[in-house]
Amino acid sequence: MKSTQGKVVVSLVLASVVCLLAVDFAEARRGGGRGGGHSMTRGGPAASGSMHRSQARPQRSSSRSSMSNQRYQGSRQAGSRDYAAQRPEPGTANRDNRPEMNQDRLDQRQDNIDQRRDTNQDRYDQRQENINERQDFAKEVHNDREEWYEDRWRGHSYVSVSVWGSMGCSYRRVVVGGVTYYDCNGVRYERVYRGSEVVYVVVN
Amino acid sequence: MHYRIRILASLLTAAFCLSAHAQTAESPETPEIEPEALSVLQAMSDFLAASDEFYYEIDTTYDVVQPSGVKYEFGVARKNLVARPDRLHIEAIRRNGVAGTMIFDGKHIWAYSKEANVYAQTEQVGDLVESIEFAVSELRIKTPLSEIASPDLFASITRDLETAYHLGENVVRGVTSDHLFLRNDYADVQLWVATGDEPLLQRIVIDYREERGQPQFRAQFSNWNMAPKNTREKFTFVPPKDAERIRFYVAAPPSDSNREDAK
Numbered sequence A: 001m002k003s004t005q006g007k008v009v010v011s012l013v014l015a016s017v018v019c020l021l022a023v024d025f026a027e028a029r030r031g032g033g034r035g036g037g038h039s040m041t042r043g044g045p046a047a048s049g050s051m052h053r054s055q056a057r058p059q060r061s062s063s064r065s066s067m068s069n070q071r072y073q074g075s076r077q078a079g080s081r082d083y084a085a086q087r088p089e090p091g092t093a094n095r096d097n098r099p100e101m102n103q104d105r106l107d108q109r110q111d112n113i114d115q116r117r118d119t120n121q122d123r124y125d126q127r128q129e130n131i132n133e134r135q136d137f138a139k140e141v142h143n144d145r146e147e148w149y150e151d152r153w154r155g156h157s158y159v160s161v162s163v164w165g166s167m168g169c170s171y172r173r174v175v176v177g178g179v180t181y182y183d184c185n186g187v188r189y190e191r192v193y194r195g196s197e198v199v200y201v202v203v204n
Numbered sequence B: 001m002h003y004r005i006r007i008l009a010s011l012l013t014a015a016f017c018l019s020a021h022a023q024t025a026e027s028p029e030t031p032e033i034e035p036e037a038l039s040v041l042q043a044m045s046d047f048l049a050a051s052d053e054f055y056y057e058i059d060t061t062y063d064v065v066q067p068s069g070v071k072y073e074f075g076v077a078r079k080n081l082v083a084r085p086d087r088l089h090i091e092a093i094r095r096n097g098v099a100g101t102m103i104f105d106g107k108h109i110w111a112y113s114k115e116a117n118v119y120a121q122t123e124q125v126g127d128l129v130e131s132i133e134f135a136v137s138e139l140r141i142k143t144p145l146s147e148i149a150s151p152d153l154f155a156s157i158t159r160d161l162e163t164a165y166h167l168g169e170n171v172v173r174g175v176t177s178d179h180l181f182l183r184n185d186y187a188d189v190q191l192w193v194a195t196g197d198e199p200l201l202q203r204i205v206i207d208y209r210e211e212r213g214q215p216q217f218r219a220q221f222s223n224w225n226m227a228p229k230n231t232r233e234k235f236t237f238v239p240p241k242d243a244e245r246i247r248f249y250v251a252a253p254p255s256d257s258n259r260e261d262a263k
Helices: A002-029 A059-086 A092-096 A103-154 A161-167 B002-024 B035-049 B128-137 B153-158 B256-262
Strands: A158-160 A172-176 A179-184 A187-194 A197-202 B053-065 B071-083 B087-094 B099-105 B108-113 B118-123 B161-172 B175-184 B188-194 B201-207 B216-225
Touching (some): A158 A161, B035 B153, B035 B175, B087 B128, B099 B128, B108 B128, B153 B161, B175 B201
Antiparallel strands (some): A187 A197, B071 B087, B099 B108, B108 B118, B175 B188, B188 B201, B201 B216
């Protein structure tokens, strides 16, 4: 009996580990796992405080996005007009409830309801499809752009001003072409504005 | 007996997997745009558009998702002076004490650090909207809530809008405000806009639901001044004599080949 219970416990633990790994894997597929290189990440999308993705998109994206928006709005407006045309006249519902209502009218009414329901569903599906298409494309463009920038930015090592101060190297200032560089332990740095922060970026 | 225990174990495992999956799934919202919400946004936009110059302060905090998944909060306090069509003055101080000044004087964009005694300068092209876009995308400078400087804030906020709810009235730091919920294709936004004759933004919370870890940005507004005085000197930057001029670290825009590679 004890042996069976032990096997059950082991099975549960193994199953839990498998589930957790599956969830982590799903997270990673959704875009996680980026970062590294520093002990603490200080930036990210929330630091931008923007309500929208960056608009710095390649030309192809803005033109397509615009077209997509127009198509989306157009279909939505067209759908509204269709819906209005099919809507029953005010008061018909009350009249339809009279006892003398015949079977034909009841069938017709049911047909109208079914038709309207189908139309609504079609319109909803179409709108959802448009939204998904637009979101997928925007995400793709955004990710392309961000990855490109991240590669460029991460391509250069840098240290913050506070870290620079703690390095304690007796640096040598070198001016080349009007630009001041700092040589420290055989590494050449340039002091630059990296975003909103002053840092020392490695240039050699 | 063994059979029952095995069934129980299977059920427990299934329940655990389902609950884990549910935690990672997104909860659906019913898209709907309420006219009351839009009218509040329109009133706020119209009120801001009526003034070419205005001043406000924001205390911002934001989550940064670490590679481990843990979220850390950082914060920056900012004083913003806007003068349309093309001037902007921002003084920012982070919680770690690092301060910086950013000035758009209509011809140049300046960044100045008193602590490091350095400044950088680059050409400013276009109005505030274009200049801010350039600063954010190319110089990678953070200018949170820069939409407020737009002459058409309503259009900016409602771009790609999918949902807008008016959630009722709340009191935010003593100011009765309309509480709105907005959803676009990227983020969920909550706004608190003062009721009455001066419909000014009091608070904003942005949830980046599409981003890993769903980080949040929060900003508390204060000291709105729709008629600031003696602003000219604020938009004029004269570098201190001993300050060193440094460069913006700019990532060049992608070439056509880069774009093709990115496809």
